Amino acid sequence: xxxxxxxxxxxxxxxxxxxxxxxxxxxxxxxxWWVISFWGTIVWALGYIVLYPAIxxxxxxxxxxxxxxxxxxxxQEMKAETLRRAPITSALAAIPVEQLAxxxxxxxxxxxxxxxxxxxxxxxxxxxGAAGSVGYPNLNDDDWLWGGDMPAIHYTLTxxxxxxxxxxxxxxxxxxxAGVLSNGEIDxxxxxxxxxxxxxxxxxxxxxxxxxxxxxxxxxxxVDGKGLREFGAPNLTDGIWLYGGDKASLTTTVNxxxxxxMPRWNNRxxxxxxxxxxxxxxxxxxxxxxxAPAATPAPDPAKVAANVQP
Amino acid sequence: xxxxxDLTGPNQPLYQARKGVYPKAVDGFFRRLKWGIxxxxxAIYYITPWIRxxxxxxxxxxxxxxxxxxxxxxxxxxxxxxxEFYYVVGLLVMAGIGLFLVTSAVGRAWCGYACPQTVWxxxxxxxxxYIDGDRNAQxxxxxxxxxxxxxxxxxxxxSVWLFIAFWTGGAWIMYxxxxxxxxxxxxxxxxxxxxxxxxxILTATTFIFGGFMREQVCIYMCPWPxxxxxxxxxxSLLVTYKDWRGEQRGSLKAAQANPTAFxxxxxxxxxxxxxxxxxxxxxxxxxxxxxxxxxxDACDTVMAQIGKPRGLIDYCTLDDAEVEKAGGTGxxxxxxxxxxxxxxxxxxxxxxxxxxxxxxxxxTRLDLAAQRDxxxxxxxxxxxSIRNNYTLNIRNMETRPRIVDVxxxxxxxxxxxxxxxxxxxxxxxxxxxxAPDAVHKVRLFIAAPxxxxxxxEFTINTRARTGDERGDRDEVVxxxxxxxx
Numbered sequence: 001x002x003x004x005x006x007x008x009x010x011x012x013x014x015x016x017x018x019x020x021x022x023x024x025x026x027x028x029x030x031x032x033w034w035v036i037s038f039w040g041t042i043v044w045a046l047g048y049i050v051l052y053p054a055i056x057x058x059x060x061x062x063x064x065x066x067x068x069x070x071x072x073x074x075x076q077e078m079k080a081e082t083l084r085r086a087p088i089t090s091a092l093a094a095i096p097v098e099q100l101a102x103x104x105x106x107x108x109x110x111x112x113x114x115x116x117x118x119x120x121x122x123x124x125x126x127x128x129g130a131a132g133s134v135g136y137p138n139l140n141d142d143d144w145l146w147g148g149d150m151p152a153i154h155y156t157l158t159x160x161x162x163x164x165x166x167x168x169x170x171x172x173x174x175x176x177x178a179g180v181l182s183n184g185e186i187d188x189x190x191x192x193x194x195x196x197x198x199x200x201x202x203x204x205x206x207x208x209x210x211x212x213x214x215x216x217x218x219x220x221x222x223v224d225g226k227g228l229r230e231f232g233a234p235n236l237t238d239g240i241w242l243y244g245g246d247k248a249s250l251t252t253t254v255n256x257x258x259x260x261x262m263p264r265w266n267n268r269x270x271x272x273x274x275x276x277x278x279x280x281x282x283x284x285x286x287x288x289x290x291x292a293p294a295a296t297p298a299p300d301p302a303k304v305a306a307n308v309q310p
Numbered sequence: 311x312x313x314x315x316d317l318t319g320p321n322q323p324l325y326q327a328r329k330g331v332y333p334k335a336v337d338g339f340f341r342r343l344k345w346g347i348x349x350x351x352x353a354i355y356y357i358t359p360w361i362r363x364x365x366x367x368x369x370x371x372x373x374x375x376x377x378x379x380x381x382x383x384x385x386x387x388x389x390x391x392x393x394e395f396y397y398v399v400g401l402l403v404m405a406g407i408g409l410f411l412v413t414s415a416v417g418r419a420w421c422g423y424a425c426p427q428t429v430w431x432x433x434x435x436x437x438x439x440y441i442d443g444d445r446n447a448q449x450x451x452x453x454x455x456x457x458x459x460x461x462x463x464x465x466x467x468x469s470v471w472l473f474i475a476f477w478t479g480g481a482w483i484m485y486x487x488x489x490x491x492x493x494x495x496x497x498x499x500x501x502x503x504x505x506x507x508x509x510x511i512l513t514a515t516t517f518i519f520g521g522f523m524r525e526q527v528c529i530y531m532c533p534w535p536x537x538x539x540x541x542x543x544x545x546s547l548l549v550t551y552k553d554w555r556g557e558q559r560g561s562l563k564a565a566q567a568n569p570t571a572f573x574x575x576x577x578x579x580x581x582x583x584x585x586x587x588x589x590x591x592x593x594x595x596x597x598x599x600x601x602x603x604x605x606x607d608a609c610d611t612v613m614a615q616i617g618k619p620r621g622l623i624d625y626c627t628l629d630d631a632e633v634e635k636a637g638g639t640g641x642x643x644x645x646x647x648x649x650x651x652x653x654x655x656x657x658x659x660x661x662x663x664x665x666x667x668x669x670x671x672x673x674t675r676l677d678l679a680a681q682r683d684x685x686x687x688x689x690x691x692x693x694x695s696i697r698n699n700y701t702l703n704i705r706n707m708e709t710r711p712r713i714v715d716v717x718x719x720x721x722x723x724x725x726x727x728x729x730x731x732x733x734x735x736x737x738x739x740x741x742x743x744x745a746p747d748a749v750h751k752v753r754l755f756i757a758a759p760x761x762x763x764x765x766x767e768f769t770i771n772t773r774a775r776t777g778d779e780r781g782d783r784d785e786v787v788x789x790x791x792x793x794x795x
Contacts, residue, residue, distance in 0.1 A: 029326040031530055033523070129685030140689040140699070142733075197694075239694035239760075283729055285689065285699060285755050 092272045097154045098290050100279055107279055114280025117273050121265070130284055135243055135260055142286040143240040145232045146170055149288040152229075154278040160264025161232075169264055172232030177216070178255040185212055190250040196225045196237045199245055328526060330452055331588035333435060334445035334580070338607025347423045348432060356477075359484035363387075368746035369709035376486050382747070388670060389747075391707060393677075400666045404659055409534075411655035413541040415647050416625075417548050421535065422602035427527050430478065430520040431586065434471055441467045445583055471521045472513070479512030525587035529598055539597070543628075545646055549601045550626035551581070551592040554635045559592075562616060574622050580612050581605035581623055591623055676714065677705040678772040680754075680784040688789050690760070696790045697757040704752070704772055706744040713775045715741045716754070720768035721788055724758035733757060741775075756788065764790055 005017040008026055016027045048054065052068050053061040082089075088109050092100075101107055119128065125136045132138040137145065146156050156170055163169040177186060192209025194200035214223060220233040227235035234242065243249050243258055265274050281287075363373035363386055370377065375384040383390040383398065390397050412419050421428060441463055442448045454460050483505045484492060495501040496509075519527050528535060542548070556575030565572040575592070582590045584605060589598040591605045609623040630640030683699040691697055706712050717739035718726055725736035733755070744750040754770075766788040773781035 029323055031526060032325045032327045033526065034530065035325045127686075129683070131686035131689070138686070138689065140686055140697075141691055143692040235692065238692035239690055240692050283753075285697065285729070287729075289732075 089272055092275055097275055097278060098151050100275065101150055101282070101290065110276040110279035111283045113273070114276035114278070114283075117269070117277050118280055121269065122277070125262075130281070135258070137242060138240070139281050140284045140286060141240055142288075143235065143238055144286070144288070145172075145227075145229070145234055145242075147229050147288070148282070148286055149290045150278055150282050151290060153281050153287075154275065156262070157274050157277055157281075158264065158266045161262040162259060163261070163264045166264055170232055170262075172220075173259075174220070174233075174253075174257040176255060176257040181212065181216070181254075185209075186251060186254050189213055189217070190247060190254060193225065193236050193250060194245065194247070197239060197245070329588065330449075331525060331586065332445045332448040332452075333586045333588075333604070334583040334608075335439055336580075336584040336604050336608045336611070338604075338610055340603035340607050344423060344432065344602065344604075348429050351424060351426075351429055352433075356481050359481065359489040365389075366709050368711075370488055372488055374485060375488070378486060389707070389709075391705070393705075394673070397666060397670070400662055404662050407655060407659045407662070410541055411652060411659055413538050414543065414546055414655060415652045416601075417542055417546045418535070418538055418599070418601040421528065421538075421600035425600075427519060427532070428586075428600060428602065430474075430516060431524050433474065434520040434524075435586065437470050437474070438467060441470070468517075468521070471517055475513045475516035475520065476509070478516045479509040482512050483508050525598065525600075528587060528600055535597055535600075543651070545627050545629055545649055545651070547625045547627055547643060547646060548595055549591060549599060549603055549606065549623065550631060551575075551594070551623050552621070552626065552631070552634065553592070553594075556592070556622050574613070574618050576612070576616065578612055580608040584608040674780045674782055675707040675777070676712075676772055676774050676781055677703075677707065678716075678770065678782040678784050679703040679705075680770045680786050682786055682789075688791060690791070691757060694760050695757050696760050696788075697755055698788050700754040700756065700770070700786065702750075702752050702754050702770070704742065704744055704750040706746065706748055706750065706774070708746065708774075708777050710746045710777070712744050712746075712777060713741055714744050714750070715739055715773050715775065717771050717773075718756065718768055719771060721756070721758055721766055722762075724756050724768075724788070726754055726756045728755070729753055758788060758790075760790060761793070762790055764792055766790075 004019060005014055005027075007014055008024070011026060013026045013028050016025045018025060049062075050064065051066045052064040054064060055062045088106070091106055092110060092113075095103060095106060100110060118126075118130065122130070126132050126139055127136070130139040137143075142148065144152070146152055146161075159166060159168045159170060161170040162172075181189065188205050188209035189212045190209070191200055191203065191206040192213050195202050195206040195209075200206065213221075213225070217225075220231045221227055221236055222233070225236040227233045241249070242260070243253050265277070269277075358374050359372065361373035362371050363384075364371055365384075369389070370384065372384065373386050375382075377384065381392045388397075409420060438448065442451050451460060451463065480496070483496075487501075487505070492501060492505065496505060523531075553573075556573045558572050559575035559577045560572040562576045562578075565576060581592065582588075582605075584607070585591070586602060586604065587598045587600060589596060591599060603625070606621075606623050606625070610620040613620050613622055625643055626634070626640060627646050630646075634640050679702070681701050681703075683701065687698075689697040689699070702716065704714055704716070706714065716726070718724060724738065725733065726738060726740055727733055727736035728740055731740065736755075736757070740754070742750055742752060758766075767785060768788060769783045769785050771781060771783040773779060
């Protein structure tokens, strides 16, 4: 084939010697700088082999003289990030939780930090949207067993609910009424409770339940059934039922009581993370103002309006 | 290509060193045109970042600024946000179609006159002639051994090149930050590392491409010459050696001795001597020709000297070449510019431009993007009503702070409030103070009675109290649980 090499007259270039149905290929020489830059890239690659992990050995690759690893780089970046966040973290550690909502910038930082921490520690029970499920409270709504202001949420997070190893834990104890009240009485009292929020129409049965309620339940749930946060006793007159408001669920609740638990986080998470979680849960839409309102008021639109140029 | 002509041995080398090109100085119409275009393009490049444009206290006062850090693109009174990037896409499409238009009309005019590679190479060659002398002196110097004189000349030439290259790279970064500030920061060492890196890279590429690679960039590296061959047709203007007039070529003496045997070409090689890519245009159209038309100037000068009409080498279409070969006269150049193909290209190009100008005039400078939280889909409140959560992104694209009202339409009995507000005081509207030229991201709670359809479509509207009052609206959905039986 190479014998067929010839010089192509119009271009003055040699052909490669192949011919396909009369089509020939020119063998135009490459520019020399091109091959030099090609060798240049190979030399450049040698640099990588010396500096970075490159040649596979039995247990790992050769480490390279910079001792670089992706994990090492990750740790470095995390360290830098921790350092970058240090001012906010220390400010969060210093501020009392009662005043957190008053500091707009810190509060926003805490909400975002809490959003991330929530996804790691809380979603297992409360769900990724914090909507809860039967037995696990929905944190978006405005109904709170133990209080929905920032200090109350913070306290619940810190000390948990029904943690036997911890004295300051939230603890409520509804008696199991099976055996205390007869089945008929329990039927009557559940009818009364359902009638409080309009799930059932008032009847003779619910009227008889009212007496039973004031004798057995009102000490915790209140005479009007609106609950008592000091005891963690739920409001029975609203539209939210942690374990269901239907007849069967309520009968089970009254017969056996419910003992929901939540871990205390003071022995698992650092105080700053707990504070951030409190801010996040508070921000979900049901957060209540602190008993003593924060000193800093929300930005006044009229004031900003004064700065607006027409 | 002429520089490959001598590769005629049976075992030619696989790689080939660059053959030096030493273009001779020339004067004429096209050379002056090129000077003019060079002056204009370089002036645009160097001066543009320094033009000031008053946008008030909340926006930079640089007329043309690509603010990557803050994701804004300023061009005189136009400000582009990242979500309006389609305007930049439109500009790129216009640039592409503009090149089609130019190529189909006047061939590789972009390559020959306006391409930065051409402009800077031209500038560098001018420097070269100033220091080394014209073509013959350059060839002599190249062949000379390295003595003090050659070293001095080389060093001074490279220094001037480096100086130009540095200012080229230095001017580029001015488009990406406030120019006066950046200059001060650059020299005091406070500028961002990427600024120094960019200047370094562009200095190196300008120095190497303009000083040493030159025509190699056009022939081997640039894809555009290859694409252009598909754009040109028999009506595109090409720099053409009119061989029917020039051949048989021969020296002036021979031609005078035997006028009938020779054409107009006296084989003086001036067209080859002035060519910046080192080709011989008399071999016909070729990939190495960037249509800079300097050979036309050179040939016209010679023709004037020997008393022959100009235009032995001239812009000519392939169609006209056929006509002239047959003894007719070609069309005037202007006539070849206006034909259906170029007019259609121009029509497309212009309508994209007009459409962009129209939408630029129509766009609102207040934008709302509302998104409903999908987890949870809805929240039942203690009084039984239903709440949905939304995230609003309110873009205030005017460069001043504004009060923006947000109100809902089409959701009976609903109230809206923000995390800072309280449901007890909620109404059907809220308002925000939105910073100038910024996005205000806010969560919005909307509560409505539980009775109602599972899905209700309604709108969230924004309206600024000042300035652009058209506002914006977004259609969203309110979801409820199915009614409890």
